[in-house]
Amino acid sequence: MSPPKVIVFGATGGVGSAAARTAQAHGASVVLALRDTTKKVPGLSAEDEKTGAFQRVQGDLSKPGTLHDAVAATGATRAFIYMVHDGVDDHLRAALTALKAAGVEFVVFLSSYGVQGDIRAITPATFIPYAHAQVEIALEEVFGPGTYVALRPAYFASNSLQWGGQIRAGTGEVTVPYPSAEFDWVVPEDIGRVAGSLLARGALKTTAASPGDGGAEDSGRSYLYLMGPEMISQADVLQYIGDAVGRDIHVEAIVDDDEATEFLIAAVHVPDAGARGLVSMLRNRAAGTDKEFERHPDYKEMVDNVAKYGGKQPTLFREWLQENKDLFRA
Ligand SMILES: NC(=O)c1ccc[n+]([C@@H]2O[C@H](COP(=O)([O-])OP(=O)(O)OC[C@H]3O[C@@H](n4cnc5c(N)ncnc54)[C@H](OP(=O)(O)O)[C@@H]3O)[C@@H](O)[C@H]2O)c1
Structure with a gap:
């Protein structure tokens, strides 16, 4: 055949x-x-x-x-x-x-x-x-x-590249709306x-x-x-990136909805239509009230699907970072 x-x-x-x-x-x-x-x-x-x-x-x-x-x-x-x-x-x-x-x-x-x-x-x-x-x-x-x-x-590991420009720019300061919000980083x-x-x-x-x-x-x-294998906050992901590229990263947190919306539209080019929704999701995830991923009745199955249908255990964020850390270097 x-x-x-x-x-x-x-x-x-x-x-x-x-x-x-x-x-x-x-x-x-x-x-x-x-x-x-x-x-x-x-x-x-x-x-x-x-x-x-x-x-x-x-x-x-x-x-x-x-x-x-x-x-x-x-x-x-x-x-x-x-x-x-x-x-x-x-x-x-x-x-x-x-x-x-x-x-x-x-x-x-x-x-x-x-x-x-x-x-x-x-x-x-x-x-x-x-x-x-x-x-x-x-x-x-x-x-x-x-x-x-x-x-x-769910939420791609490559979304962390949104911080590449700020990290490569060299001050070590990265502005992040609601940095304690957690994602799965598939x-x-x-x-x-x-x-x-x-x-x-x-x-x-x-x-x-x-x-x-x-x-x-x-x-x-x-x-x-x-779904990715580990829930990790944005702040911790930035810490991992700093460690991987040998830089001290200081997270400048935005914890105000209007400011966060303005930032996402201007600096990350999120369309106006999606920015408010994204900010409210980030705020809720940071507050721990939005455990949408983890509370989903099929959460474990979603994580397991990566190996079940792809034939290999899911890649951890830190493993992905080892392969891609040069993208955060000047
Ligand atoms: N980011 C997240 O957290 C997330 C979560 C859930 C789902 N998603 C989905 O995943 C997508 C991103 O996947 P990725 O990271 O693999 O994207 P990526 O690396 O940016 O690649 C996008 C691909 O789409 C191609 N493309 C764009 N417009 C096209 C067109 N008109 N005709 C044919 N090909 C076209 C691009 O080709 P060129 O080389 O020609 O540009 C490129 O090969 C998102 O757009 C979304 O639909 C993302």
Whole structure:
């Protein structure tokens, strides 16, 4: 039987590149679909691409015609896609329709933890969950149950790079709204490993090597939550970063909502629409009243899903930092 052919849109991304490498390692034939086909794919040298028989094609999720051409030219039947905001006003419905018409039969979509409960009840007031939920609705309606998986990861370890500029600037002072707020810091490579494993299998099945279930499970669900292995406060993460790069970091805390909102909009470029919601979440997490992640009835399962579906124990934040500490150095 010929290996499954997988196309990864956004193969230059943290999650996308890991999805591509993992699918190939699991025996799939992998197409790297890129907006700019000259760009490097993280973790793959030109030699790796040749040895692994990776193909490169042009593809832009905001231009459905390019998706049709990329799939038709390569014969791919399984696709990984990102959420895209710029140049898209239909939550990727036209893109998904083009993928299906060209021959894609199974999709892994990088969604978000914010998508909870009834996906049709999520309102535009919560900008990020709403946008991802709309793509999940389009997937359900265009592809249908059992032919796609929406990965819903929580808070990425790479979000700590928001402090890279301040740390590299050299004063050692980092301004942080509500620094005692805790997150799970899930590692993009781990999410990509889950995505790549699912692409290679073509369904929501566990890996053969995963603990407990021998790889037999096929839950019939269309989504999978993924959570990092440790809850760590923003202040502690900054401490770890300081230790890793050999710098004293002094955290300048903002604990006022208006000031925090202004800071996020001006310095971190969070859109106005999302800034207030983010600040109130940070305040509640800092006060310990928002233990949304930990209090979720499926919290343990969400953490375990990383190993269960990706085949490897989740990466700790400090391990991710060892690999990425140069990004915090001038
Ligand atoms: N940060 C979090 O805590 C969090 C939590 C839950 C979910 N998420 C989801 O994860 C995403 C970030 O994942 P990541 O860290 O892997 O991102 P990333 O490293 O920034 O990569 C984003 C990828 O998307 C590609 N891309 C952008 N626009 C595109 C388009 N129009 N057509 C095709 N490809 C396009 C980029 O390609 P180019 O090289 O061409 O730019 C790049 O490969 C978020 O956008 C969100 O949907 C994030």
